[in-house]
């Protein structure tokens with residue numbers, strides 16, 4: 650029996666596949682390579698280049714392989730783009746979930762682990778954010794992920810499917826060896842953008858607002874190492890294999906770091922001065938987003954190994970330094 654990883658050529662997907670293969674799982678990847686990279690596809694996995702919205706492509710995969718469970722990362726994930734082009738997000742993210750679940754029900758595959766996001770909460774009322782907090786997404790990306798969770802819940806009630814939804818806070822870092830990492834054609838995330846300065850690819854980093862109600866005026870985020878996210882997927886898989894019920898879990902380290910603190914940590918890690926400029930606030934950015942991951946720790950026995958922000962930046966730096974052009978060398 651194999652694990653089907655949808656979006657296994659993407660950032661978090663490729664790191665999770667790495668861990669699955671290391672522990673001896675059989676892995677099948679489907680990825681349309683719209684944002685994923687063929688170079689990030691693990692050679693030990695069976696790879697299908699295809700789109701999960703294509704029912705015939707899924708039918709072929711489910712027919713040719715004995716799929717035990719699905720780990721689903723395949724989605725568009727740019728907050729800003731989702732605001733200007735919401736239909737792209739509803740078509741790809743929500744549409745993809747629908748065809749995927751249709752295939753799973755048809756082939757009797759009853760376990761799915763889903764890549765969700767803190768963006769489902771919107772502007773949180775209470776920090777740290779628990780899974781019972783209100784969900785009021787402030788952008789179509791977060792809305793699409795929330796709808797995908799709801800679709801899974803209804804299908805689980807009707808068809809007996811079990812799901813685990815993992816709501817990541819700020820994913821960052823890379824595989825320690827520097828062979829897998831973050832490579833987005835349009836980079837919007839803070840840590841890779843900061844590291845472009847010491848790489849000589851960018852003159853400075855713009856801090857999006859320093860007038861937030863936080864200790865140094867810049868936004869607080871909960872950065873979580875991509876390898877700790879990967880391990881949470883493995884624990885979720887084992888949890889469902891052991892008969893666990895459908896659940897939602899937050900994944901973060903429970904500590905907020907400000908934009909200025911991240912820049913200071915990046916200066917320490919790279920040994921280089923990083924030039925900054927203060928810019929306007931970015932629309933839709935909450936002042937702070939910090940997770941309570943107590944539920945994942947208690948039920949999944951998740952224990953993040955790389956909670957230091959220096960370690961997260963060190964691994965990201967190792968990847969970017971060795972691959973300044975990402976996977977396209």
Ligand code: UFG
Nearest residue numbers: 766767768819837838839842855856857868870908931934
């Ligand atoms: N930031 C800057 N300058 C930059 C880029 C980012 O100051 O050039 C700031 C942002 O304003 C924010 C922090 O750095 O305060 C982190 O920004 P990211 O874009 O790296 O991450 P976000 O917190 O915006 O996004 C993350 C996930 C999304 C998810 C979102 C939920 O990456 O997938 O949290 O709000 F949708």
